Amino acid sequence: MDKKPTIKDIALLAGVSKGTVDRVLHNRGKVSQKAFESVNSVLNEIDYEPNLIARNLKNNKIYYIIVVLPDPAFDPYWVPSINGIQEAIKESKAFNLSIKIHYFNPDSTESFINVTESVLTLAPDGILLAPLFYKEAVTAMQKFLDQGICVSTFNNQILFQDNINFVGQDLQQSGRVAAKLLDVLQSKGEFAIVHVNEKYENSVFMQEKEKGFKNYFSEKEFNDSLISTIQLQDSNIEMKFNAFINQNPKLNGVFVTTSKAYQIANIIIDANRLDISIVGYDLISENINYLNQGVINFLIHQNPKRQAYLGVMHLIEHFVFGKKIPAISLLPIDIINTENARFYLD
Amino acid sequence: MDKKPTIKDIALLAGVSKGTVDRVLHNRGKVSQKAFESVNSVLNEIDYEPNLIARNLKNNKIYYIIVVLPDPAFDPYWVPSINGIQEAIKESKAFNLSIKIHYFNPDSTESFINVTESVLTLAPDGILLAPLFYKEAVTAMQKFLDQGICVSTFNNQILFQDNINFVGQDLQQSGRVAAKLLDVLQSKGEFAIVHVNEKYENSVFMQEKEKGFKNYFSEKEFNDSLISTIQLQDSNIEMKFNAFINQNPKLNGVFVTTSKAYQIANIIIDANRLDISIVGYDLISENINYLNQGVINFLIHQNPKRQAYLGVMHLIEHFVFGKKIPAISLLPIDIINTENARFYLD
DNA sequence: TTGAAAGCGCTAACAC
């Protein structure tokens, strides 16, 4: 036989009807011992794979999926995420799906709460969430789960319950990647970890990166690096960081844990301290500019597009094909320099 | 309306039958002016997307796809490619597809010719080919095309005809990536480009990498690097490269254009010249070992798994859904160090 | 407990 076996074939071989085969396959019961055995013996002989597509044909339920993420107007980092979602939508337009995006203001926990609350009232089948604020996200997710809504997360992991899926990066490891890069750039290092705009008080992800960065050096043989940590806000960034580099004339490496490496680059240029290497995050255009100018040495790509794409895709495949969503999908930590950047750009 | 419109809906709205709608949608002719206009006006009102899956349900033709690539027994580089193909097979088992892999010996053009000839006699619907040998690949591809077989290529690009699709990397650019990496590792550089086992006389891909590498430095401001090129064979590698580093005491960077960086690393360790940085290709275990030991500084990942995966997937989607195969899919040039390697491993 | 039949969206064969 050249074609894949179908329930029709099985029914024929087992001497029962398609309906009975279906009942056996799905353990729906109401099958006589004899029929059950006869079907099973056929199933053991051949290797049957149900045609997921035909199964879905019948299913004319519309699945509602809502994606909740920061408004890119506040932070361009999220633009690729939206493209990823749109790509997923395009690829699965053959199915009966309604996928909508809801934005919140990444600077406001209130906005996050409002948006999640209003999404809750829409009672979708599934939600993909960028859980920026730890406490608020836990509260929201609990409510979603109580309503029987399937929740997936991306961007940053919330350790909360086993049944929450996550797509993103290992943040601690990405701190180690940054450390290794600065380590090869500056054999003898005096480094600073810079957190810019850590206004999300609940967030832990910058701390994770910091931890990985420090671990790398503390585990290193013959380690003689000096590492300091500095917190900056939009309002004081120039003044405070300028003061810092003046006080640390031997500083030769900076690890910026957010997308704001370009702001640091700016200050370093003005201070004429181009001897300082910078490793930062994210391929936003300001960063790419300074990367090309050689002020930023490496960027780490968090692949927000693929994160969002995979996040929705998992939900879609779960609803449409009944696939299990992987508990955790860790994306690679991409290292970017001037020469390979363009391949990662949207 | 909450559901996507179907031809049935269109037929209803246009006051014709499903058959007529189908004829209009596919320009099959035999439609009266009136019916044509009526259907088209409906189509303009709503946005109809055919359900590709339902379309395919009907199609019970089996598509035969053959993948032709080097036997991994000769070169472990190809192991991930095979996994990529297997993954594609697994994901599309719902369709009537027969996908088989045929191996050739990457050290023998004869073997390549034999395998492509025998594949030709099997008259598959599509072929995915790793065209290692330029001349022989052109000959084979011409024959495939003459027989109406759909040909896609991966790994290395053969500039031959417009209708040949390619999945892989921009090799010249990957040479530039390597150059940039050595450039930051050694501010003042005396570099060697090492081609190991360039026995594929027809192959151009090592030359491409070399070109990119050299271009990077020649375009660089204040360039004072010295670059030499050296060709090695398995038989003479140790002797010849040892002699080379002895003659070049100031050599401080090596770019290995194949997977054989570990062999160079070996020699460099024995010669006690750990001051020399190495950038090479591919995440095979020997290379990863030396990467972790700090002898190899960076590896460039060519993502053979994804190359093969996408190559077959394009063919599958072409046959099953009638999608157009993108002429060229350039994968990112991944930079690998000790800290991010594990995310790229199979 | 079981088989028969209808139907998901689309295509193709066949009458009229």
Place this chain on the structure above:
DNA sequence: GTGTTAGCGCTTTCAA
């Protein structure tokens, strides 16, 4: 030219 019909693989309903 055009409508009808059967059928792809599977699920679900209904009658037996």
